[in-house]
Amino acid sequence: MKRWIIVFPLFTAAVLIYFLTQNKITIASAAPDTDRIKSVFSRCERAIATRNLQEIMSCISKDYKDGNGFTYPVLQARIHEAFRSEEKYRVEGKLTSIRTENGTAEAIYVCKVSNNGNIIFNGRLEIELQKEKTRPYLIFSSSEWRIIRVNGYPSWMSD
Numbered sequence: 256m257k258r259w260i261i262v263f264p265l266f267t268a269a270v271l272i273y274f275l276t277q278n279k280i281t282i283a284s285a286a287p288d289t290d291r292i293k294s295v296f297s298r299c300e301r302a303i304a305t306r307n308l309q310e311i312m313s314c315i316s317k318d319y320k321d322g323n324g325f326t327y328p329v330l331q332a333r334i335h336e337a338f339r340s341e342e343k344y345r346v347e348g349k350l351t352s353i354r355t356e357n358g359t360a361e362a363i364y365v366c367k368v369s370n371n372g373n374i375i376f377n378g379r380l381e382i383e384l385q386k387e388k389t390r391p392y393l394i395f396s397s398s399e400w401r402i403i404r405v406n407g408y409p410s411w412m413s414d
Contacts, residue, residue: 288355292362292384292400296350299402303346306338316387316401323408345369351379358386360400383408 293400295314302311312331319327337344361383368376383404389397 269293273401281311288360288386289353290399292353292355292360293350295365295384295400295402296348296362300348303344308335308338314402316403317384318385320405342370357365360384360386376408 297312299311299396301307305324308331311334312327315327315330319325319330325333330391345370346366348364351365352363354361361381364380364382365378366380367374381412382402383406384400385403386398387401389399
């Protein structure tokens, strides 16, 4: 019995190392891409409602860059600043279309953003996403959809 306690972990580690070096193990979501993209938007809405900066930034690619000059670090600082304020932001929206092709996607999101009951944006956003490789458990590979660009919000929002 004592021998089995030593042999089993060594055997398991050897098999795991073999499969990892042969690139046989990946963590893949069984959900179709459109469902995974919808999940990104749900996570963003939930993160805004709960003021969870880490959660919302996990939906955004480090390669984010939009036409108003926002990059990932700038966006992170602006969202952090908004979450620290006393103002309550609310986002109500609906995905009206999703188109995927070769690891990229375009989504149309019609939304209304209010701040303490005052509507500050009501319109259509064109959101570009890309599928990025991740290593959620440092060993296994996976992929996640992340936002790389948002078009359609007014330039005054970037001031």
